[in-house]
Amino acid sequence: xxxKTADAGxxxxxxxxxxxxxxxxxxxxxxLHPHGxxxxxxxxxxxxxxxxxxxxxxxxxxxxxGRVHLSQSALSRLIGRLExxxxxxxxxxxxxxxxxxxxxxxxxxxxxxxxxxxxxEALARMLGG
Numbered sequence: 001x002x003x004k005t006a007d008a009g010x011x012x013x014x015x016x017x018x019x020x021x022x023x024x025x026x027x028x029x030x031x032l033h034p035h036g037x038x039x040x041x042x043x044x045x046x047x048x049x050x051x052x053x054x055x056x057x058x059x060x061x062x063x064x065x066g067r068v069h070l071s072q073s074a075l076s077r078l079i080g081r082l083e084x085x086x087x088x089x090x091x092x093x094x095x096x097x098x099x100x101x102x103x104x105x106x107x108x109x110x111x112x113x114x115x116x117x118x119x120x121e122a123l124a125r126m127l128g129g
Contacts, residue, residue, distance in 0.1 A: 024126040031118045035111065036085065040078055042119055043068050045112040048088065048104045058103040060093065087111060 028039035037045075047067055051059045065075055079102055082088045087108035093099030104112070 020126070024123065027122045027126050028119055031122050032115055035115050035118075037111070037115060039119075040068060040070055040074075041082060042112075042115065044075075044078060044082065044102075045087065045104065045108055046116075046119075048102065049109065049112050051103075058091070058101040061090075061100045061102060064102065082108070 025039045048059055051057045065072055088102050088104050091101045
């Protein structure tokens with residue numbers, strides 16, 4: 001009986017986490033939509049903003065995939081859309097021709113700076129309690 005209770009508690013906590021995540025992503029989507037971004041778009045921009053100068057301000061798509069909670073194909077489509085919108089640029093890795101780098105453009109950096117307070121406010125509202 002105790003095992004069932006423990007399992008039920010774990011399951012309930014897991015569902016609570018998923019619920020908070022879903023509500024938070026929806027709220028971030030809502031506040032960023034007028035700026036042409038969604039929560040996942042913002043996550044990619046936010047990760048790229050933090051790319052170190054030693055890396056040339058760029059990030060391998062493979063490394064992004066490990067940090068953004070999207071499938072490889074969904075991430076590829078998202079990167080293609082952000083590139084089409086002029087927010088980032090793709091380039092092939094010189095050392096490993098299979099590797100692809102993404103780098104923020106000036107437009108991408110400016111948009112990130114503009115919406116960063118909105119995303120952080122949404123996080124505070126949803127997670128602050």
